[in-house]
Amino acid sequence: MGKTSYKKIVCWNCNVEIVQYYDFKYKGDRGQCPVCGVNFPLE
Numbered sequence: 025m026g027k028t029s030y031k032k033i034v035c036w037n038c039n040v041e042i043v044q045y046y047d048f049k050y051k052g053d054r055g056q057c058p059v060c061g062v063n064f065p066l067e
């Protein structure tokens with residue numbers, strides 16, 4: 025498939041789609057759940 029294209033990720037808690045964004049502090053892509061707020065780096 026595509027190299028770095030985002031794929032849909034769903035929260036393992038809420039089963040809603042994760043919001044993906046670039047974090048300049050971490051210099052990397054991160055994902056956050058808009059419902060429970062879980063935040064994690066995207067590989």
Ligand SMILES: [Zn+2]
Binds near residue numbers: 039040058059062
């Ligand atoms: Zn969640």
